[in-house]
Amino acid sequence: MVGFDRLIFGQLLVLVVQGRYPWLEQVTRQEQLTRGCARYGGGARRIDYDQLDHVLVDHKHKMLYCYVPKVACTNWKRLLMVLTGTSSSSNLVDIPGSLAHADNSTLRLSQLDPPAVRHCLEHYTAFVMVRHPFERLLSAYRNKFENTYSQYFQLRYGRTIIRKYRHNATDSDLDTGTNVTFREFVWYVLEDGSANEHWAPVFDLCHPCSLNYSFIGRYETLVEDAAALLDMIGAPPIAFPFTRSSNTSHKLRTYFQQLSMDDIRGLYKKYEYDFRLFGYTLEDLLGFDLP
Known part of the structure; x- marks a missing residue:
């Protein structure tokens, strides 16, 4: 009987992975x-x-x-x-x-x-x-500060970030707000909190x-x-777009290596509700989770 139960449980897991019974995952x-x-x-x-x-x-x-x-x-x-x-x-x-x-x-x-x-x-x-x-935070940084077309964010936030956290900033950096580093961006997020919806916690946006x-x-x-x-919801047949992955998850370690452990702990504290409420951890990034 135990073997049968394990077999049924294993089959259910396969069905969940295949998406045939997505409501089971919703329960979790x-x-x-x-x-x-x-x-x-x-x-x-x-x-x-x-x-x-x-x-x-x-x-x-x-x-x-x-x-x-x-x-x-x-x-x-x-x-x-x-x-x-x-x-x-x-x-x-x-x-x-x-x-x-x-x-x-x-x-x-x-x-x-x-x-x-x-x-x-x-x-x-x-x-x-x-x-x-952390993937969402990195995606926001890459999209708004690494991409050259995001001039609004570079002018609106980049100049402030550089002025505040870069002691050897050039006049060009201060004028354009370009080349904000990931660590400078993280320092800004940690100090100024949810200044923009693109990196505000889900907990604050969606209650x-x-x-x-x-x-x-x-x-x-x-x-x-x-x-x-x-x-x-009984929607008509419509294909949800599958866009090419930006590989943010694979780049996570590379970017977060720029941060100190104190930076990472601070970020975790800022997004703690999002981690706790939706079942995310730091296992893949750090090899262990924070208490």
Whole structure:
């Protein structure tokens, strides 16, 4: 009997990996979140409705999506435009990213009146997509400070970072804000906190201990989770874009070697709720987890 149980359990694990029973993985994620909120997140907290500006609404499919930058949110916003009829495109990647991020492309929960907000929170399927906190942080750095086209971030944040943390900065560095190092960026994040949504913790953006998320997706299983969610809400057949990996996870060790252990501990403390609530660890990066 024990052997039979192990066989059935093994078959179930295979099915989960294959994505044929994704709800089994959802049970694990929901339990992780519930335990984490009870132990670390202080349980449910009252939040003002104007704090829900990251929660997007699809009335047609009765769905709420809390978008998290650097977790495929551009493609999710494109998807919402199609689901809500804002766009008639049959190929999501044809929708310009600038249009997907425009304020009038999607409806925010914070734009509704209080009774409508309460109705949506009680009756709609709410979901959030998460990612390893350090991978997401590195992705934000590489996208906003290493890429030459992100002039806004270099001028808005880069010049401040260089002025504050680079003692031998040249006039050119101070004028353009380019060439911000990863360690300088981390120091800024540690000192100035959640200055921008691209590196603010999911805990601050989506209030996972206060809102009832019916579905928790992970960047690591993006394709499978997207298919499961679309099936769950009864969406029409639509292919969620599979974009080429930026290999951020493989570069994690290279970048984090620039940091001191104190830097890493500080970052872990800043994103601790995201680690604890969504089941991420530092095992792959450090070889051990922080207590």
